[in-house]
Amino acid sequence: MKKHRPLSDVEKTPLLALRFTASITTRLQDLVEQRLHQGGFDILNRVVEKNQTILMLTFTQKILEQQAERSHVMKRTNDTQVMDAFTCSDRARFCDLDVRYRDRFGLFSASERSMIALHMINDITVLPEGKTTTELSQLLESRYHAVTHFHNLVADEATRSQKVRLRKNGEKSESLKHVLQTCKIVDSVMPIHLPRAVKSEIVRQTSWPLYHLSPPVHLIQSYYGCEVAFYFAWMGFLMRWYLVPGILGLVVFLLQKARGDTVDEDEYIPIYGVFGFITFILYLRFWDRYEHRLAYQWGTYSLSPYERLKFFALRPEFRGYLRYSPITGEIETFYPAFYRRLKYVLGAIITASMLFVAFVIMILSLNLQGYIRPSANPRRWNDDNPHPFHSPGFAVLAEEGRLFDATSSWRSLIPVAIHVLGINVLNALYRKVSVALTDWENHETEQNYKNSLILKRFLFEAFDCYVALFYLAFYERDVERLRMELVSVFQIDTLRRLCMECILPFGLFRLRTRGKQHVQTGNDTSSISTTDEILEDLEKDEYEQFDDYMEIVIQFGYVTLFASAYPLASLVSIAANLIEMRADCYRMAFLCQRPPSNRSQGMGMWRDLIAAIVWMSALTNCLLMGFSSDQLMHYLPQFYERDEVSGYTDMGHERSWIVIFIIFGLERLLLFVGITLHAIIPEVPEDISDLVERDHFIRMQQDAASLGRDGRKIHTVSKRISMEKSKSKRSSSSDSRGRDIRKRSIRNKILS
Structure with missing residues (x-):
């Protein structure tokens, strides 16, 4: 086994890079540096680049251990092998020199050192404890209009009605980092990457061998932290579970080709749909078990008091008026829930108007692809009852020999590409709108703010991506066109992700670094990143894990919600995710700034969204089998009628209620089976x-x-x-x- 050297001493290794803006005065910069030094940081290096001063920050081993104790960092002990909060007095209990990628004391990994540094800089307030004003606070308040000092508030009716943020005598002032970033004094506080050898090891183990479905999650956790590691662990776990329905879907596809059936007529797809739902119900339960196992191994099974305090603390941006708390009797900042609910309604109206634009783009795209065809169902659409969404002026372009010829292998993809491009433009626009709406809602805690933002963006982007598929499935009731649209979206979206997330950032990075000398510091982990490497990292984009989660969850919806329309989706997703996983790992290591190392108990809100998709797939697949295709007709032919001229099949009008009863009865049976499996299999493994x-x-x-x-x-x-x-x-x-x-x-x- 290859022996890995320990991480270099923290006194010699820059942990954080802080970059001032060009407009800051020398005096204010000196005061900020002085406050950082009072908070425990040492400045290893000071670099001036393009009129901007960049500080390389670190601290001593003693300060590191003291901050780890204040942050209640959970670590495994040597004597009892239990997870316990780190303490300086019992540091020998937590020392393990045999664990890879720790410091020479065997105490902290790279992710823990980065996390402790971020905790420490977030805990530094503008004012030292016991002070009511300093030169730094006066400069910030007078020049940047930032209220950062204490106020002696009087608990009377006048004070209660003040529309200001709570600043009570004895309460901490605002975080220095938050104030500096809010006031545009500092534009970046970045955790610094370790040298190339450490990142290359993670990329190598993720990329090779090519068929490997499981990334090195423990190595990723030791370098990037739990939040990033849970994403890669979930992706690897999902791909392994894709294998089961993927192989069965391949068998169904081969039988379909051998018999010459279409997806509309295949009698084996209902069996595949039922089996797929049960598979993903089991996947959901076993992921919960695996998530709890990883959380225990990484010491985040239960959050420490420090983390709970940070997790549920008031956001610095939270605003309200002062009142006496009905619980404690003390003055508190209060914001009525009625105002927030009213903002929810107004935000929903804004979102609905943007979704209407997305719906119009979808209708135009389907007309350009020739998917809206009233002639395919003359019993439903005729002169007396015209199709409400058919546009002859656009639909004619999809005819043979025209610009978007639907029979052409490449021309038919142009409207799909235009649709995908329109979706991405709307999604990019709504990202800014959703952030503005969530800020406007004035959430009290970071948890509520984050969950609200995730829910908004997911619902909007899910509507954008699924509305065309739901329209074809349940309005047009054309499962063959649904499969064609699904295949096209799959292919184009995969190519888009590969280009936008790997090829384009890599090309832009090469253009920015053209002509610069890159000095490699060797292949050992004890070497230190050079100043040039740190400056290069500051010019890179921040890593957005939000978008990575969004793309894979949307893809998961394609696979589960429309399993009866495209049985090969699981197998195609494995191939796409093999590329996605490697591209994400490479982009995170070499094309983006190092992400903050945060402790996490799991996927959080994303897990709830995945569960909602799985349970909803029981309804969508039952409707696809019995309502939108002829798949169920092979088992119940007496309840269907076929138009011999157009070939269109419909439920018999006299006994259609029986088919509807069977469809929804099957859906309720699947839900009962899923609930039973969840009740039988415990969420947390017994060990x-x-x-x-x-x-x-x-x-x-x-x-x-x-x-x-x-x-x-x-x-x-x-x-x-x-x-x-x-x-x-x-x-x-x-x-x-x-x-x-x-x-x-x-x-x-x-x-x-």
Whole structure:
């Protein structure tokens, strides 16, 4: 096995790069540097690039361990092998020199050092503790209009009605990093990459061998942190579960070709749809188990008090008015929920108007592709009942020999490409709109803010991507056209992701770095990134994990919601994700800034969205089988009627209720099976539950022993104090008795 050298000493390794804007004054910069130094940071290097000053920040090993203790970093102990909060006094319990990619003390990994550095800079406030004003706070308030100092607020009616942010005497001031970034004094605070050798090792293990479906999640976690590692773990787990329906879908596809059937007539697809739903229900449950296992191994199964405080703390941007808390009786910042709900309604109206534009683009695209054909169903669309979405002026372009010839192998893809381009333009526009709407909603905590933003963007982009497919499936009831649209969107979207996320950023990066000398620091992990490498990283884009999650979740919807229309979707997704996983890893290592290292218990809101898609797929696939195609007709031919002229099949009008009852009955049966499987299979593996209980038991024993030792010490000290008091009392009483005897003897002598 190859021996890996430990990480270089933290005193020699720059952990954070902070870049000031060009407009900052020298005095203000000096005051900020002074405050950073007071907070525990050391400046390894100071570089001026394009009139911007860049600071390379680090701290001592002692400060690192103290901040790790304040942050309650959870680590596995050597003696009891339990997850416990790191403490400086018991540092030997957490030292493990055999763990790869840790420092020479065997304490912290690269992701932990980055996370601790970010915690530390976020904890530095504008004002030191106990201060009410400084030169730095005065400059920020007077010049940048940032309220950062304490106010002595009076708890009266006038104070309660003030429309200002709470600043109570004794409360911490705002975070220095937040104020500097809000006021455009600092434009970047970036965790610094380790040298090329560490990143190359992660990319190599992810990329080779080519058929490997599982990325090195533990190595990724040790370098990038839990939040990034959970994404790659989920992608690898999803691809492994895609294999089962993918192989079955390939068998169904080969049987379909051998028999000459179309997807509209294949009698085996209903079996595939039922099997696919059960497979993804099992996938959902087993992912929960795997997610809990990883969270336990990475020490994030339960958040520490520090992390819970940060997770549920008020956002710095939260605004409201002051009132007396009905719970604590103290002054608090309050924002009525009614106002936020009203903003939800107005935001929904804005979103709906943009979705209407997306719907119009979709209708035009389907006309250009020739998918809206009233002649295909003359019983439904005729002169008395014209098709509401058919546009002859656009549909004529899809005829044979025209610009978008539907029979051509490449011309027919042009409208699809235009549609995909329109979707991406609308999605890019809505990203800014969704951020503005979520800011306007004024959420109290980071968790609520993040969940609201994820939900908005997912619903909008899911509508953009799925509306054409739902239209073809349940309005046109044309499963063959649905399959063609699904295949086209799959191919073009995969090519777009490859170009936009890997090829284009790589080309732009090469153009930016043309003519620059890149000095490689060697192949060992103990070397330190050079200044040129750090400056190159500052020019790169920030890594957006949000978009990566969005793309794979949307793809998951294609696979599950329309399984009865495209059985090969799982197999195609494996091939696409093999490229996606490697492209994401390479882009994150060499084309983007190093992402912040955050502790996480799992996928969060994304897991809930995936679960919603899986449960909804029971309804969509049952409707595809019985309502939009002839797949169910092979099993219930007596309930369907076929038009011999057009070949269109419809449910018999007299007994159509029976087919509807069967379709929804099958859907309810699938839901019952899914609920039963979830009830039978526990969410948390039994061995993990036992380990968690064992950890609690051992910690309780240690606390009891510590309390016992402290109690015995207190008892001994108190006994010693009482003995000293009694001794002093005895001595004082004996002295007083001696004085009394002497006084009586002297008095007797005088009297005699």
